[in-house]
Amino acid sequence: MGRSSKDKRDIYYRNAKEEGWRARSAYKLLQLDETFHFFEGVHNAVDLCAAPGSWSQVLSSKLEASVIELMDGKKAELVVCDGAPDVTGLHDMDEYIQAQLVLAALNITTHILKEGGTFVAKVFRGKDIDILCKQLELYFDKLCLAKPRSSRTSSLEAFVVCNGFHMPPNCRPSLFNPLLNPDSCLQWDSLTEEERVVLPYVSCGDLSGFDSDCSYPLNMQGHAPYQYREPVQPPINPPYEHAVKLKRANMLQQP
Template identity: 45%
Template sequence: MGKSSKDKRDLYYRRAKEEGWRARSAFKLLQLNEQFELFKGISKVVDLCAAPGSWSQVLSRELYEVQKNPNGQIVAVDLQPMTPINGVTTLQADITHPKTLQRILDEFHGELADFVCSDGAPDVTGLHDLDEYIQAQLILSALQLTTCILKPGGTFVAKIFRGRDIDLLYSQLSYLFEKVICAKPRSSRGSSLEAFIVCLNYRPRPEWVPKLELDKSTEEFFEDANIGKSKNLEFLDLPNDERVIAKFIACGDLNDTDSDATYTLEGRREVLDPIQMPTSPPYKQALEMKRRGALVRNK
């Protein structure tokens, strides 16, 4: 979180800096937990698409400071590097790669996770249909890994973009979890399509052994799981009994900060330093080239 941003008057943005969170998204997980008690009884946790690490910060505080759980373990995975967080094992890895699955299982000494979450999202293009499709594929990739590492009865939470055919995803998830709920935290802007799918009580499919393979697509991975039509994008006109409408719940205190509003700060405004400097900013290479004199503007 830098000093300058279009969100600089967003009070969640400022509160994140004041409270030491790396990003305002920490409040989304906190508000989801207030509604669903996601952290109750958890010990082994996997945070997918974790950078810059605000959700891992929340989980670290919960397991080690609030619960004081001596057996707690948190593994955070992202393609981007992450600055270390107390009690969190960070893996710079691809969530679709079998080696990543094995590295997580090695960290847990072969045991399975109680809770898997993903706050990942693509760089949005503004083309809603494309953004929704890419996000759905990202969720399915996270779900692939989740089915391999989540214990029966466990919980899966992931960011979604609500679109025209989101109920197809709800339908697939309902085969794997007892309850599937769409939740909108107060800290998530109402003007955004963003929401979070909360999947409770994982139920592995009978006689299906999920196996993560490098050359398999998400369609092929779930082909034998019998969780609805595998090629669902080719069958959008499904009968009503194959479509699922997930319960929608708004999370967070209605009297709390409105994430779509801007506020005037009273008195002199203090500029707060970033909690975490970028670990691999896109402009880093350009700065290095400039120092070497290799960056020349064409005349």
């Protein structure tokens, strides 16, 4: 796929480069905050799985304290996680692996998030999403699933916004045995159908704004003429780099 065709297909990809964001996912966090306002009152925040770093950019632009500075022993009021595995296309497996990643992020969160804090994480919606939500519900007072406008409709991704963090009674999470400490009294395997939870599901972002599934012309009325821009954060040692070098070398050798 050529550069111009990719830019034309994805307006958020193009706008991210124009505005200096490292990835289009910055708009997802911005649109989530437009609905839930979880930046309010936050001084310390932690971004898990922070690559290429667009969510860290958003946090740095919104919060008073820099997220890269040490917090002097204080706990964070907000933890965000936009991490995801390489998808296989097998939805059940992808949902399971993503759920395990969220639980691993939750385990870290229990060590660094203050009481009453907020946790925002990417999830994959599937038939067992309610079980993951039930697990999260043990740690938070209020949960909601959200779909930002900049997230493609065709994607299974959504974001769970968890407010009001509290540690369950007798729970002692351990990084060596995440969320499975026998003293924690959190018996995941004993959840029944009646205990499954269905969360509210909301859309975030201006519904009259750009549609992430539509194609837009490179030169749009009311906008400056299109100009190609390099990515703010190019890939570091991408796996295809060696193949590209070989192809270029072969092309130079051809008469």
